[in-house]
Amino acid sequence: MAAALMCVLTLATVVARAADALPSWNDGAAKQSIVDFVKRVATKGGKDFVPPAERITVFDNDGTLWAEQPIYFQLAFALDRVKALAPQHPEWKEKEPFVSLLKGDVKGALVGGEKALLEIVMATHAGMTTEEFEKIVKDWLATAKHPKFKRSYTELAYKPMLELLAYLRGNGFKPFIVSGGGVEFMRAFAEKVYGIPSEQVIGSAGKQKFEMRDGKPVLVKLAEIDFIDDKEGKPIGIQKFIGRRPILAFGNSDGDLQMLQWTAAGNGVRFMGLVHHTDADREWAYDRDSSIGGLNKALDEAKAKYWTVVDMKKDWKRVFSFK
């Protein structure tokens, strides 16, 4: 009797949990497509059942799990680091992109394009050990504020996506980040903010060197690119790090297109999703012409192939955890 009652109560809890697992999502096609997919894949005995070990899911980070405007948050970190390191680099006073940066002219600094960006990244992400870098990022995240919201950058994680990650985990899915962002930058907060452990974070990376310092081994970050996890690099990163094809992929820009195509091309039921930034009031509205998170080809392909396009303004009841 008691055992039977307990079972009924447990069952009731499970059902209740499923019903409001996504409270920050408005009822509509996007939310429905997620819930339908999870039910089909996770229902034992169903024709679309996928064993838990194969419930691999991949998420872009910038613009998909947290915001990315007015500049990528990792670039904001790099700019702050340039200022902090400037006293040790008198030569920067006469060298672009640093001259412009130190005058506060970000646009001017980035006129040099990818080369300038790479110089900024290398000057701020190399030359220290992996442990030193982790501390630098954590210290920055603990104090830096977003220029528009005056909040910590980690508070700009999207509430609906945090709920989605928890909902997927609760149904036996394994979420990975697959982002163009730096892997060691993201690992400094991914577990705390998203509940995603470091071994499930895939990103762009620099080369490293193993060396002994005072008889202790360290890994030193070198100023040399190892891997760019963007566009064609995303399916390659997935194969390198995970070694099997995801059944769900979520992105927000053309940089995610190949990851979505790679996911879509597998057998069985698949979920491909895009976050469409349509909310100038609560967040930002941008797509085809944006230099950050440009969404053009992938938006057309999503519409042609009936992938799920999340209209932020319409589909999200709340955007962030704070009011």
Next chain:
Amino acid sequence: MAAALMCVLTLATVVARAADALPSWNDGAAKQSIVDFVKRVATKGGKDFVPPAERITVFDNDGTLWAEQPIYFQLAFALDRVKALAPQHPEWKEKEPFVSLLKGDVKGALVGGEKALLEIVMATHAGMTTEEFEKIVKDWLATAKHPKFKRSYTELAYKPMLELLAYLRGNGFKPFIVSGGGVEFMRAFAEKVYGIPSEQVIGSAGKQKFEMRDGKPVLVKLAEIDFIDDKEGKPIGIQKFIGRRPILAFGNSDGDLQMLQWTAAGNGVRFMGLVHHTDADREWAYDRDSSIGGLNKALDEAKAKYWTVVDMKKDWKRVFSFK
């Protein structure tokens, strides 16, 4: 009452399981050091307790989880592939290392050293899609036999190590393979043989190219090295793929030394282990002078630092699952 009885029974099962979790290990210092470590780390409230998420463990593959004599099994695969592919490559009749190989002269073929080995690997591991390669490896494993034991190569996984992997998993540890072997070669059997999913397999790798074939995306394996996961490469691979330091590492050769040093240099309790091949009757006996799995510097360092050295002859009751 019933519930209390059930709890007692469950508790009894857990204790029994711990007691004979390693039945193929003889009682002795090696087995004891493993059990002690697991108890210290996994006992909640203990001063050495480590949360499950941080119970990262790493294992070399060749010579640690399965045998590696008389030649690395992946090299045996490559040699069989050279024979199978020879009709499509008439030029191999006049080109080393292929001339020697096709005459059955492995030693002659390997006179060319690393360059010859690389040519063999590239000729047999590149030019196909990742899915095609997986099928080729699985087909080979299903039919190829080890020259000495006349058994499938996957039957040469060490029974005591399979028990150790299961024991660790049962206590909330997460085992990774960190091996100089090819990552896509190992992933073709790691889950089935070791219970280690593909996303927990780290190894050497070639570069890949994303391309569309008849409107479907594929990843093509290129004849270009991306990463060598050996010696200094092992801690680098651990940082790249896992992003945190293991608390247990097991190897068997000097190629594992840096991985053991990296593991040892972390805070808190650590376990460093070496499989020492001392059993010429049941397996092989080799260490300092062996060209395969040479164990020299790491053996000295293990003794000096009181790491666990598993004496295969003395410490293992059984070596393989078959009699």
